[in-house]
Amino acid sequence: LTGTNKTGYMMHLTARKLLAYEYVTPHTMDAVCSMSIVRNPYSRMVSVYMYNRFGSGESFQHFVRSWYHLMRFYRESGETEEWFTPCHCIPQVDFTHFEGKQLVQSIVKQEELKFLKREEDLGLAVANDSSVKDLPDLVRKALLGMPHTNSRFSTKKWFDYYDQETIRLVYEMYQKDFEAFGYSPEIEQRPDLVSPAPKLAEPTVEKLRRNSAVVNGRRVSKLLLFQTASSRALSARTSGLRSSALASQTAAVSESTKLLKSVKEEK
Numbered sequence: 001l002t003g004t005n006k007t008g009y010m011m012h013l014t015a016r017k018l019l020a021y022e023y024v025t026p027h028t029m030d031a032v033c034s035m036s037i038v039r040n041p042y043s044r045m046v047s048v049y050m051y052n053r054f055g056s057g058e059s060f061q062h063f064v065r066s067w068y069h070l071m072r073f074y075r076e077s078g079e080t081e082e083w084f085t086p087c088h089c090i091p092q093v094d095f096t097h098f099e100g101k102q103l104v105q106s107i108v109k110q111e112e113l114k115f116l117k118r119e120e121d122l123g124l125a126v127a128n129d130s131s132v133k134d135l136p137d138l139v140r141k142a143l144l145g146m147p148h149t150n151s152r153f154s155t156k157k158w159f160d161y162y163d164q165e166t167i168r169l170v171y172e173m174y175q176k177d178f179e180a181f182g183y184s185p186e187i188e189q190r191p192d193l194v195s196p197a198p199k200l201a202e203p204t205v206e207k208l209r210r211n212s213a214v215v216n217g218r219r220v221s222k223l224l225l226f227q228t229a230s231s232r233a234l235s236a237r238t239s240g241l242r243s244s245a246l247a248s249q250t251a252a253v254s255e256s257t258k259l260l261k262s263v264k265e266e267k
Contacts, residue, residue, distance in 0.1 A: 012087035014080055014094040015103040029103060035139045038092045038181050039110035041174040042167070046158040048088055060161040068169045075173070093176045093205055100205045102180075106139050107208050108132055109181065116143045131208065159189040171196040179203045 010023065018024045039047075049063045071089045073079035080090055096104040108131050115125035115132050122140075125133040132140070162170075171178065171185050178185050178197070185197035 009087070014090065015096060016094065016098045017080070019098070033136060033138050034104045035106040035108065036096045036104045037108050037110055037113070038096070038177070040183050041092070041177045042162065042170060042187060043158045044092070045170045046161050047152070049161070050152050050154070052088060061163065061166055064166045064169050068173060071173055091174050091177050093180045097180060097205055102206050102208070106135055107181065108135070108143065113143065113146065116140065117145060119144060157189070159187050162187060162190060162193060164193055167193050168196040176205045179207065180205045181208050
């Protein structure tokens with residue numbers, strides 16, 4: 001989908017919006033091979049900062065505070081309409097889930113695309129239990145060797161932008177992303193920063209799940225397996241109904257023949 005109208009840019013619409021605005025039917029959403037790429041919310045925020053800041057003079061700390069304020073409608077009521085919450089503010093989980101349940105079939109972590117540089121790297125993907133190891137063949141082949149063409153040069157590492165305040169604000173804004181996609185609330189490269197996550201936080205959203213399986217040595221979509229099984233079951237039921245109907249018709253013809261014969265004998 002591409003283009004724009006009063007609802008915003010179609011490529012910026014969440015999964016829920018695609019359904020609500022009827023660009024995609026629930027049946028199509030279930031039937032098509034859908035895929036999303038997500039990334040660590042901390043590094044994503046630095047990327048958002050580099051793209052949306054008011055010139056190089058705006059600090060990361062000032063930007064994150066402003067972003068937190070800009071996101072107030074989403075934080076208060078889950079508002080995702082563009083005129084209230086800009087699409088770059090919306091957590092990634094809103095593009096893949098609805099009411100806590102995953103709608104998109106395949107979710108790939110940007111950090112693990114390195115396992116799709118070459119066909120022979122699949123073994124590394126499996127060994128590292130990455131998000132790309134279970135991809136349907138169609139999605140894996142589409143991503144294989146995909147170049148990274150939108151990178152921005154910076155002499156500063158993304159984790160060096162953070163302090164204790166900004167890590168807390170970013171975690172608060174994108175907690176569901178951490179939960180759904182299995183990202184650590186800690187920044188491994190910054191042991192000086194305390195994790196902002198509550199110790200016993202209960203997950204509020206379904207975690208990233210596998211959406212394919214190996215059948216006869218070939219990886220296929222679980223949805224395709226379900227559809228195939230459903231089709232076979234439907235075919236069996238239809239065949240059974242046809243056999244039953246044929247048996248009923250045969251019995252009816254036989255009964256009619258007997259009735260006609262008895263009428264002739266009476267005459």
